[in-house]
Amino acid sequence: MKQRKILAGIVAAGAVVTMLAGCSSASGGSDSGSVTLGYMGWVPKADEAVAIWNEAHPDIQVEYSPVANGQEAYPKIRSSVQAGNAGCLAQLTYDQVPSFVADGMLLDVTDETADVADTFLDWTWSQVSPGGKTYAIPQDTGPVALYYRADLFEQYGIDVPATWDDFAAAAEQVHAADPEVTLSYLATDDSSTVAAYAWQRGASWFSIDGDSWKVGIDDAASLESAEYWQGLLDSGAIATTKRWDPGFYSELASGKYLSMIGAAWNTALITANVGDTAGAWRVAPMPTDGDSTDTANSGGSAVAVLKGCEHPEQAVEFATWLNSSEESLDILAASDGGGLYPAATEALDYDVVNQADDFFGGQNLNEVFKESAQNVNTSWAWGPTYSSTDTALTDGLSKVATGSSTLPDLMGSLQDSTLSDMEDRGISAIPAD
Amino acid sequence: MTAAPLIDRRAGSELRPALRRRPTRFRGAILMFTVPFMALFVFVYVAPIIYSVVQSLFATQSSGLGFGEPEQVFVGAANYAKALGDTEFWAALGRILLFGIVQVPVMLGGALLLALLLDSAAARWVSVYRVLYFLPYAVPGVIAAVLWAYLYSPALSPFVAWGDSMGIDLDFLGPNVVLWSMANITTWVFMGYNLLIILSSLQAIPRDQFEAARLDGASEWRIAWSIKVPQVRPALVLTGVNSIIGTLQLFNEPQVMHVIADAVSSSYVPTMLAMGAAFVKNDFGYASAVSVLLAIVAGLISIVYYRIAMRSDA
Structure with missing residues (x-):
């Protein structure tokens, strides 16, 4: 009798302990020499590259968990770091790296990465090294180009616009011919492209001046870009859309938009999602501001080492292999794979990046992207509270779409909210003049 | 003289154990049934509420360019x-x-x-x-x-x-x-x-x-x-x-x-x-x-x- 009671007590107590332990199951353990690294990301087919690595490295096993795209993924990554079960590595777009560092979410791997700095484009290395210390390995860049439907351009009698003035004229022409169709769109959930438009015109949203940040989200170049796009929205020549809405690709496939201004990483997304229009697409350089040849970068990611990672050395080794080896990039950079435009310097000469792509009528897209990448103003920096600014920008773009705000007003309010966010956090910041 | 205390004691020994011994006898069972509930209640209900209230009195603070380790500062209400x-x-x-x-x-x-x-x-x-x-x-x-x-x-x-x-x-x-x-x-x-x-x-x-x-x-x-x-x-x-x-x-x-x-x-x-x-x-x-x-x-x-x-x- 008594024994049974004790047994029942043990079982009950055991159940409680198991339940409580379940709340805090820790990150990858390391049994006798073998190491397990968690890695969160959203590059299509990254799991295939990880499988190749795991095959060749029984002692450094990588557990890949796919997460939603960009902004949707960050709350998960942040909460995992907070909970101490994030594993080791996570994909971050460059704009998020300084915020994650400022929030104490990343691990300083300056020493571990000393040998690999030269493997990647200089400016991507500065993007992952805010404040002079390195926290991530660059993965890809997002040189912007104009993806367009050659068949529809012909149908509406439009030449590929070389400048933004040409683009505006073509947009008016298309809109006049068919009000249901527009030359392109402004995506209210793609803040990185809106930043790129300002970036291209020479804006400087964040720069460091001594011990303090200079914030210029409403500088002359940003306002110029905002006014240009507001003009196109006001005349109805350009529509707003949500590019991460599942309905977007059905709009794109239907020919509602004749073109898409976007970074190189869109290649794989277009290829995978609008297969019916294969062969009709082409890529041209991003329209420029008058005679300037400047382009811009939109997005692009790094693989960051998270706070709490117990094996930073192995994590850096894997991330470097993932982002620079031909073995991995054969998958990650293929247009029917990850579709990334690599940040590794030598990778731009790999065969996989220089393919004649049937989806794009046999075009070698790298000829466009390489030139775009060379004309990106690489001194652009992101501020330490940009994660907040980015959300405010996305919310603000939605207000522009519903007509309760305008792009120039939005730039002004972002400038104010960013300065007050930085002040709240005790970060020293002044408006750029 | 000696009888009275004896009766008293006996009376007490009849009454008190009825009140006292029952909990002792069932203590194991009572604990077994209530501890799992109380433990879960405290850990998943009371503790998070207290933690939230405490956390709501703090703010994250950085300094300079913001890339140093952020710290939690008490800010009251x-x-x-x-x-x-x-x-x-x-x-x-x-x-x-x-x-x-x-x-x-x-x-x-x-x-x-x-x-x-x-x-x-x-x-x-x-x-x-x-x-x-x-x-x-x-x-x-x-x-x-x-x-x-x-x-x-x-x-x-x-x-x-x-x-x-x-x-x-x-x-x-x-x-x-x-x-x-x-x-x-x-x-x-x-x-x-x-x-x-x-x-x-x-x-x-x-x-x-x-x-x-x-x-x-x-x-x-x-x-x-x-x-x-x-x-x-x-x-x-x-x-x-x-x-x-x-x-x-x-x-x-x-x-x-x-x-x-x-x-x-x-x-x-x-x-x-x-x-x-x-x-x-x-x-x-x-x-x-x-x-x-x-x-x-x-x-x-x-x-x-x-x-x-x-x-x-x-």
């Missing part, structure tokens, strides 16, 4: 002051209050009406309808929201396509409509659930009361209104309090609609505002303050509703 002065917080709270004032009565009224119909003497196939009405509740909340998102999305919705073909411009996601599109999802999911609670309460009413009323010449409507409804008031109060709390915690629907609707900002409802503060801005203090305020509002409204609903108006 500053996060609460910030929330009370934040127009986004009030806008989010106002939205769900408006949502609740309309959606909760519509949903509970509908559930009551359906329950009365199923409970009426004329009802057939009651068990089939009960399952059919309950079915939406079996769909996980996020999945339900995603399903409806496809029905609302202008590019994919069959309703919008049908409207277009009829020359009607349907927009489920406009700034003045989207709140009610979400209310529709919530009603769809929870009406059957509330119906079941009300129906089981209806079916517990002794049938002879209806017979007596019928003999007195009462119509079915009269029976429903004057006999059935008053007796299911406790069920209506329960479902009402649940719905009010559910409304204040509204999250799935706006979070999913945020992806497809420009009218739904990242701080559309207080729960999204708190999540954004915590996991975008890394401002756990502010997120906790918003959560605590929301809990207080939920508590106050529930108490007021309970008082009004249970007031004896006889």
Whole structure:
């Protein structure tokens, strides 16, 4: 009798302990020499590259968990770091790296990465090294180009616009011919492209001046870009859309938009999602501001080492292999794979990046992207509270779409909210003049 | 002289052990049954509440360029002051209050009406309808929201396509409509659930009361209104309090609609505002303050509703 009671007590107590332990199951353990690294990301087919690595490295096993795209993924990554079960590595777009560092979410791997700095484009290395210390390995860049439907351009009698003035004229022409169709769109959930438009015109949203940040989200170049796009929205020549809405690709496939201004990483997304229009697409350089040849970068990611990672050395080794080896990039950079435009310097000469792509009528897209990448103003920096600014920008773009705000007003309010966010956090910041 | 203490002792030994020994004898059993509950209650309920309240008194602070290790600084009630002065917080709270004032009565009224119909003497196939009405509740909340998102999305919705073909411009996601599109999802999911609670309460009413009323010449409507409804008031109060709390915690629907609707900002409802503060801005203090305020509002409204609903108006 008594024994049974004790047994029942043990079982009950055991159940409680198991339940409580379940709340805090820790990150990858390391049994006798073998190491397990968690890695969160959203590059299509990254799991295939990880499988190749795991095959060749029984002692450094990588557990890949796919997460939603960009902004949707960050709350998960942040909460995992907070909970101490994030594993080791996570994909971050460059704009998020300084915020994650400022929030104490990343691990300083300056020493571990000393040998690999030269493997990647200089400016991507500065993007992952805010404040002079390195926290991530660059993965890809997002040189912007104009993806367009050659068949529809012909149908509406439009030449590929070389400048933004040409683009505006073509947009008016298309809109006049068919009000249901527009030359392109402004995506209210793609803040990185809106930043790129300002970036291209020479804006400087964040720069460091001594011990303090200079914030210029409403500088002359940003306002110029905002006014240009507001003009196109006001005349109805350009529509707003949500590019991460599942309905977007059905709009794109239907020919509602004749073109898409976007970074190189869109290649794989277009290829995978609008297969019916294969062969009709082409890529041209991003329209420029008058005679300037400047382009811009939109997005692009790094693989960051998270706070709490117990094996930073192995994590850096894997991330470097993932982002620079031909073995991995054969998958990650293929247009029917990850579709990334690599940040590794030598990778731009790999065969996989220089393919004649049937989806794009046999075009070698790298000829466009390489030139775009060379004309990106690489001194652009992101501020330490940009994660907040980015959300405010996305919310603000939605207000522009519903007509309760305008792009120039939005730039002004972002400038104010960013300065007050930085002040709240005790970060020293002044408006750029 | 020696007898008295003996009797006393014996009397005591007869009484006290009855009071004292029972707990001792059952202590093991009492502990076994209560400790698991108490442990879970403390760990998953009391501790997080205390932790939230404590956290709401702190803020993250950096210095210089912001790349040093951030630290937590005690700020007293500053996060609460910030929330009370934040127009986004009030806008989010106002939205769900408006949502609740309309959606909760519509949903509970509908559930009551359906329950009365199923409970009426004329009802057939009651068990089939009960399952059919309950079915939406079996769909996980996020999945339900995603399903409806496809029905609302202008590019994919069959309703919008049908409207277009009829020359009607349907927009489920406009700034003045989207709140009610979400209310529709919530009603769809929870009406059957509330119906079941009300129906089981209806079916517990002794049938002879209806017979007596019928003999007195009462119509079915009269029976429903004057006999059935008053007796299911406790069920209506329960479902009402649940719905009010559910409304204040509204999250799935706006979070999913945020992806497809420009009218739904990242701080559309207080729960999204708190999540954004915590996991975008890394401002756990502010997120906790918003959560605590929301809990207080939920508590106050529930108490007021309970008082009004249970007031004896006889």
